Amino acid sequence: MxxxxxxxxxxxxxxxxxxxxxxxxxxxxxxxxxxxxxxxxxxxxxxxxxxxxxxxxxxxxxxxxxxxxxxxxxxxxxxxxxxxxxxxxxxxxxxxxxxxxxxxxxxxxxxxxxxxxxxxxxxxxxxxxxxTGPAVPRTVLRAAGLSVDPVTRRATRRGRELALTLREFDLLAHFLEQPGTAHTREQLMRQVWGWDFGDLSTVTVHVRRLRAKIEDDPAQPRLIQTVWGVGYRFEPGQDGGAA
The missing domain is CATH 3.40.50.2300 (Response regulator)
Structure with missing residues (x-):
């Protein structure tokens, strides 16, 4: 065989x-x-x-x-x-x-x-x-001083490697793939977690953790912005760091 x-x-x-x-x-x-x-x-x-x-x-x-x-x-x-x-x-x-x-x-x-x-x-x-599956065509995502390599599962911010969990990495990659797009928490749960059900506070917590690792001031986030009544939007133009 x-x-x-x-x-x-x-x-x-x-x-x-x-x-x-x-x-x-x-x-x-x-x-x-x-x-x-x-x-x-x-x-x-x-x-x-x-x-x-x-x-x-x-x-x-x-x-x-x-x-x-x-x-x-x-x-x-x-x-x-x-x-x-x-x-x-x-x-x-x-x-x-x-x-x-x-x-x-x-x-x-x-x-x-x-x-x-x-x-x-x-x-x-x-x-x-x-x-961790088979290699896919290499496309490194870059924006606002962030670099995400889905093949090596490596993410950096202004050249320094980020210590991200599995979900945090997937969430960041998803945001970088769709800059400027508003996502509901339900959409993020389906598209990033692959779940059709679950507690939406899971998304909230992971967004908060991700902000703590990529924002200059997590209390006043500029990259992952809250869209009131909708969810979240990634705005790479709101950070001063060069890609």
Whole structure:
């Protein structure tokens, strides 16, 4: 069998939850959907398993013994890029936003539908694989002192490399591809995240994080402007930096 026709290995999912019932249900649904699943019951165990063999995606509970999910997510991100979906029983919006701000790609609030979680996993993996998939014709996007190379997944601002998460990179590339265009949050969720449903605060948080990395004054953004009643617009002519 040629390498081109060789079957691909199933994506490895690490489920981190100290509730055995939740872990069993989530793991069962993911396995039936064709994923290879491992389980860790606490934060230190999750970091140990991820260190031994890096997963393709982590389903991570927020409330964990040993280390909470936020700290586990931070340490996973320090070790390298890996998609993370956070599970939380908390209804507090600030907790959910904190998870997104430290780099989680999505979150699901308990109680949740296991089928919905599987759809979220598949969506995040599709975006992750698209980011590291086969080479495409090289087109480097440049505007307002920003440079984005979709092939190497490298972004710079005035010559200095930006540390962007998967979603932040995709969001910036999308803005640079369509300067001057107003986008609703629903459009950004479909076009950048690939989701037809989800909490729109996900978009808001990622725009805020991206502004913090590319704006001279994130409190008064000039590049990613808010279009009141609509959404956001990228205005490269509003920055003094040369491309």
């Amino acid at each position: 040629s390498e081109h026709n060789a079957p691909s290995l199933p994506a490895r999912i690490l489920v981190v939850d100290d509730d055995p019932t939740v872990a069993e249900v989530v793991s069962g649904y993911l396995r039936r959907s064709g994923f290879a699943v491992e389980h860790a019951a606490d934060g230190p165990g999750a970091l140990l398993r991820a260190g031994e063999r890096r997963p393709d995606l982590v389903v991570l509970d927020l409330m964990l013994p040993g280390l909470d999910g936020l700290e586990v997510c931070r340490r996973l991100r320090e070790a390298g890029p890996v998609p993370v979906i956070m599970l939380t029983a908390r209804s507090d919006e600030e907790d959910r936003i904190t998870g997104l701000e430290i780099g989680a790609d999505d979150y699901v609030t308990k109680p949740f539908s296991p089928r919905e979680l599987v759809l979220r996993v598949e969506s995040v993996l599709r975006r992750s694989r698209a980011a």
